[in-house]
Amino acid sequence: xxxxxxxxxxxxxxxxxxxxxxxxxxxxxxxxxxxxxxxxxxxxxxxxxxxxxxxxxxxxxxxxxxxxxxxxxxxxxxxxxxxxxxxxxxxxxxxxxxxxxxxxxxxxxxxxxxxxxxxxxxxxxxxxxxxxxxxxxxxxxxxxxxxxxxxxxxxxxxxxxxxxxxxxxxxxxxxxxxxxxxxxxxxxxxxxxxxxxxxxxxxxxxxxxxxxxxxxxxxxxxxxxxxxxxxxxxxxxxxxxxxxxxxxxxxxxxxxxxxxxxxxxxxxxxxxxxxxxxxxxxxxxxxxxxxxxxxxxxxxxx
Numbered sequence: 001x002x003x004x005x006x007x008x009x010x011x012x013x014x015x016x017x018x019x020x021x022x023x024x025x026x027x028x029x030x031x032x033x034x035x036x037x038x039x040x041x042x043x044x045x046x047x048x049x050x051x052x053x054x055x056x057x058x059x060x061x062x063x064x065x066x067x068x069x070x071x072x073x074x075x076x077x078x079x080x081x082x083x084x085x086x087x088x089x090x091x092x093x094x095x096x097x098x099x100x101x102x103x104x105x106x107x108x109x110x111x112x113x114x115x116x117x118x119x120x121x122x123x124x125x126x127x128x129x130x131x132x133x134x135x136x137x138x139x140x141x142x143x144x145x146x147x148x149x150x151x152x153x154x155x156x157x158x159x160x161x162x163x164x165x166x167x168x169x170x171x172x173x174x175x176x177x178x179x180x181x182x183x184x185x186x187x188x189x190x191x192x193x194x195x196x197x198x199x200x201x202x203x204x205x206x207x208x209x210x211x212x213x214x215x216x217x218x219x220x221x222x223x224x225x226x227x228x229x230x231x232x233x234x235x236x237x238x239x240x241x242x243x244x245x246x247x248x249x250x251x252x253x254x255x256x257x258x259x260x261x262x263x264x265x266x267x268x269x270x271x272x273x274x275x276x277x278x279x280x281x282x283x284x285x286x287x288x289x290x291x292x293x294x295x296x297x298x299x300x301x302x
Contacts, residue, residue, distance in 0.1 A: 107140040110147040117144055121195040124167055131159045141167055145198050146177050163193030217251045220298040227293045232257055232286035239279045246299040247275040258289030
C-alpha cells in the first residue's frame with residue numbers, strides 16, 4: 001500500500017512526541033546525605049571486612065553463629081545507665097554486693113545469759129562496719145533481752161549517714177517476743193554517736209518486769225510494768241509498793257479486779273498511784289478478787 005508524503009510526515013511527528021515523553025528528565029531528585037567519596041569508602045570497608053572475616057571464635061570455625069556463653073555480664077554494654085558501662089556494673093549499682101534481700105541472712109547473737117547490752121551493741125557495730133551508708137539488710141538478731149527465749153526472729157538492720165543506725169525486729173516465731181528496736185544516734189553535735197537503751201514496741205509484760213517502750217510522753221520514753229497487787233481490800237484501803245525506781249510521771253494505767261475491769265468495778269471506791277505505792281480503796285468486801293495492774297510512766301533519769 002502506498003503512503004503519501006503527508007502521512008509519513010505525520011507518523012514521524014507522532015513518534016517524536018512519544019520519544020520525547022519517554023526521555024523527559026525527572027522533576028524530583030533524591031539527594032544523598034553522603035558524598036560519593038564517603039560512599040566509596042564505606043563500601044570498601046564492608047568488602048574488606050567480608051573478605052577478612054573471623055575464621056574462628058570461642059573454638060568454633062567456619063560460619064560462626066552466636067551461642068549462649070559467648071559473652072559475660074561485664075562485656076555487655078548498657079544504655080541509660082550513666083555510671084554503668086556493663087550489665088554487671090548496672091546490677092552492682094542497683095543492689096550493692098552483699099546487701100540485697102536475696103542474700104543469706106546473717107546472725108547476730110547473744111552467746112550467754114551474762115552478756116551485756118553493750119557487748120551485743122559492739123557485735124552489731126561490727127556488722128555495720130561492712131555496710132555502705134544508706135543500705136539495709138535482714139539479720140537474725142538475738143539481743144540479751146530475748147536470750148534463751150526466742151526461736152527464729154527476723155530483724156531489719158539499717159545504716160544511715162553520720163553514724164545513725166537502727167536494728168528493728170519485724171517478726172518472730174514467738175509472738176510474745178515480737179517487736180523491739182535499737183537505735184544508734186548522736187543526741188547533739190558535740191556528743192559521739194551511741195546506742196540508746198533497748199526499747200520494746202510490744203512488751204511481753206511479765207509480772208514485775210520493767211520495759212522501756214518506743215512510746216514517748218512529753219518527749220520522754222514511756223516505761224511499762226505489770227504488777228500483782230494481790231487481794232483487793234475488805235471495805236477499806238490497801239497499799240502495795242510498785243517497786244519502780246526514779247518514778248516521774250504516771251502516763252496511764254489499766255487493771256483487772258477479778259474478772260472485771262478495775263476502773264469499772266463496782267467495789268472500787270478510789271485508786272491512788274504515786275512515786276512509791278499503789279493504794280486501792282473499796283466500798284465493800286472485795287478480798288475474794290485479785291488485782292493486777294499495768295502502769296505506764298516516765299522516769300526522772302531521762
